[in-house]
């Protein structure tokens with residue numbers, strides 16, 4: 282049988298022990314059918330290791346463990362102790378931050394410095410959730426002197442969580458942090474291409490003293506492991522991040538099985554709008570960050586760029602120059618901004634959209650091709666003269682691929698920006714407060730960035746309008762996903 286832990290040499294030469302089992306009831310275990318699957322380093326296409334694949338019976342075991350942990354201990358303890366556990370986990374992550382970042386970069390393909398940013402965000406967010414654990418207060422409600430009423434927030438129970446491959450550890454923390462702080466227990470499925478950092482984080486959670494069964498990690502594929510989670514009758518809440526198509530499917534499965542409460546963080550095709558009066562240097566920097574950050578594998582990527590006609594030629598030229606100056610390659614190499622796409626499937630998908638853009642008559646400004654023949658690298662790509670009827674204008678590509686369109690007036694920009702099934706985020710670049718607030722108020726987007734982009738803070742909610750999602754993560758809003766109100770009315 283495949284070992285439950287493997288000694289792996291990271292691309293920076295350091296050696297670490299990678300758990301490969303499923304994490305169920307506080308132990309790394311083999312799956313019951315002993316099936317494993319291969320994990321690939323997308324920068325060189327080498328095998329890193331195998332991990333065990335959870336099937337329905339393994340998900341059942343994980344749910345049983347989470348159910349027992351919920352009822353026996355976790356939901357009943359003094360919430361401040363839950364907070365202490367999360368704080369301890371954040372501290373252990375801090376101690377192991379270099380290893381965590383290196384694992385993430387090796388497994389996902391993202392530039393190492395971006396993985397380091399992710400790990401910092403993870404630590405901050407877990408600390409933030411730790412602080413909330415004992416502050417989820419109820420209220421006394423006055424309805425006249427013949428009654429004493431109180432309302433309180435209670436955890437929901439076992440939560441199923443399904444995460445994607447673009448920010449594996451960050452999505453782990455967005456799911457695990459608030460669920461645990463509020464007293465729930467979890468069964469989390471990682472994405473099949475990036476299971477490693479979540480297993481390593483589970484090992485740290487064990488070291489932090491988080492009781493057995495509170496966190497369960499099941500590596501596996503959507504159609505088997507994911508399906509077993511979304512249809513499980515003992516799971517009371519489902520949180521998902523990924524594509525809109527899978528989100529819709531999951532919501533149906535959740536409804537038909539036992540009407541699980543569902544939160545969804547889905548796709549986007551977010552507009553990033555540059556006005557004539559923008560600080561051009563800053564705006565171009567934000568266009569770059571908007572679409573090339575994390576190799577464009579960002580749900581809120583500023584993938585549709587709108588430039589006002591007075592500065593169109595200048596901004597497009599500077600955007601092109603800046604994109605061509607980005608260093609693409611080995612994520613561990615100094616100065617590399619853009620690493621590899623996460624999988625062969627993503628590489629193929631992106632190159633397919635390049636062909637589609639050319640066929641539909643858009644102008645390829647730069648990029649549009651694979652870089653090298655080993656590893657899933659794509660040149661930063663910009664298409665101009667992109668029209669609303671083109672596929673590249675409306676479909677989520679999830680790569681370093683920007684489409685540029687010219688506009689005349691603010692109202693025209695708003696109409697084009699809102700002409701999408703998605704509504705996750707938007708960017709506005711202007712020095713006019715009037716323009717900024719007018720456009721922000723009229724955009725259908727869960728987050729609007731003004732003179733910045735891809736700029737998160739754990740104290741502010743993040744989530745989608747329209748088909749970009751249901752519910753919010755981060756900020757106080759995250760706890761609404763993981764608590765339910767109980768009303769107690771006492772006649773006196």
Ligand code: NAD
Nearest residue numbers: 444445471472502503507508523524527547548580677679
């Ligand atoms: P996906 O939505 O299929 O996968 C996301 C997660 O859902 C993974 O863990 C996957 O195993 C799981 N999953 C898949 N099918 C499932 C099912 N039937 N039941 C339960 N879980 C299931 O995304 P993908 O196929 O990896 O990527 C396809 C596209 O999705 C990307 O090109 C991109 O456009 C989009 N995407 C968006 C995000 C985001 O953060 N919004 C993240 C990843 C991918």
